[in-house]
Amino acid sequence: MSRPFVVSIAGFDPSAGAGVLADVKTFEQHQVYGFAISTANTIQTENEFVAIQWTDLDFVLQSVQTIFNTYDIKAVKIGIVPSLAFLKIVVFLIKKISPETKIVWDTVLKSTTEFDFLTIKNQTTLIEILKEIDLITPNYNEILQLSSKGFNAETTAILLSKHCPVLLKGGHNPDEIGSDYLYLENEYFNLEPNSTTIFDKHGSGCVLSSAITAHLALGQELKTACANAKKYIEAYLQSNPTKLGYHYVQ
Numbered sequence: 691m692s693r694p695f696v697v698s699i700a701g702f703d704p705s706a707g708a709g710v711l712a713d714v715k716t717f718e719q720h721q722v723y724g725f726a727i728s729t730a731n732t733i734q735t736e737n738e739f740v741a742i743q744w745t746d747l748d749f750v751l752q753s754v755q756t757i758f759n760t761y762d763i764k765a766v767k768i769g770i771v772p773s774l775a776f777l778k779i780v781v782f783l784i785k786k787i788s789p790e791t792k793i794v795w796d797t798v799l800k801s802t803t804e805f806d807f808l809t810i811k812n813q814t815t816l817i818e819i820l821k822e823i824d825l826i827t828p829n830y831n832e833i834l835q836l837s838s839k840g841f842n843a844e845t846t847a848i849l850l851s852k853h854c855p856v857l858l859k860g861g862h863n864p865d866e867i868g869s870d871y872l873y874l875e876n877e878y879f880n881l882e883p884n885s886t887t888i889f890d891k892h893g894s895g896c897v898l899s900s901a902i903t904a905h906l907a908l909g910q911e912l913k914t915a916c917a918n919a920k921k922y923i924e925a926y927l928q929s930n931p932t933k934l935g936y937h938y939v940q
Contacts, residue, residue, distance in 0.1 A: 693723045694907040695761045698900060699750070699780065700769025700796075701730040701742070707934050708893025713767055713900035715937045719922075720904035725761070727753040729771055736892035736933040744772045751783055758787040764907035765792040767900045768823075774815045781822050792906045793823040796899035797832050813837075820854035825912065827899045829859040847873045857902070857916055859895065872916050879913055881920050888927035891935045898923040 698713035706712060710726035717724030727750060733740035757763065766784060771777045777795070784791055816836065820826065828836060830843045833856070837846040847856045851873035860869040860883070868883030891897075901922045905915035929936040 693721055694764040695725065696722045696903055696907045697725045697727060697757060697763055697766045698769065698903075699727045699729060699754070699766060700896065701732050702728045703732055703734055703893065705735050705892065705934065707736050707891065708896045709769060712893045712896045713769070713903075716897050716900040716922075717904050719937050720901060720908070722764075722904045722907050724900075725757050725763075727757065729769070729776075747776055747779065750776075750780060754780060754783055755787065758784065758791075763788055763791050765794065765903045767903040768793065768795045769896060769899075770798050774812055774819065778815055778819050781819055785822050792825075792903070794825045794827065794899050794903045794906070795819075795823050796895055797826050797828040797836065798895065799832050799835055817853050820850065823854055824906070825855045825857060825902065825916075826850070827857045827859060827895065827902070829895065830863055833858060844871070847871065848878075851875055851878075855912060859898065870916070870920060872913060874912075881917055884921065884924055885928070888924065889931045889935075890933060891927055892933040894923060894927060894935070897926055897935070897937075 696717055698710045700713060701709040703709035703711060710728055714724040714726055729745050729750060731743045768777065768780070781793060784793060833843050833846050836850060841849065843858060847858045850856050852875060856873040858871045858873065860866060863869055868886050870881040872879045872881060898919055901919035902915050905918050910918065926935045926937065
């Protein structure tokens, strides 16, 4: 097959606005072939989060082994997970089987309806994980929860970028709405919005991170992948006035 293989390891959202369904739709638009491994089954709509049932870790690991032993996976997007310990085991297994696979972690710590998925309690474990992955994509609310030191978002991003590149998403930026900042170990880049006239969408962070994952799988370097994914998400956010976006927007 001519298309590179990618995997979404994330939750199942029946509204298809977020999670593996949104990721696979995004992958298809970018002409990469997307697989999906579910970390949780949820009951939700674009406006309400009702319940969640986490997938057993051993089941997820067996899925990872099956997919990665069968296909050459170029990149992986990881979404909701129940704990850092769970995430660490999954990430380390991927790197053991396929060391060259790019890993993007969309640091979803809670839903837009305020349901908590993950609490960061162990900074040592977090850093161990960050050293094994290629990008994290927190927003301004999430990044504050990734550090126990009480720093502001920008300082936290700089500190975390010593271990892993950080795309600090600008949707919740109190000073520059829509301006994303990509922090690398010794430099950073401002990815300015082409338009701030957008409609809020359920799962927009999932779509952005999976678009980046697709671009990385296509061989783009990180800055270019983030810039191109930003164009995609802006078109997605402008696709209609509801909270469920349309993916045929290129």
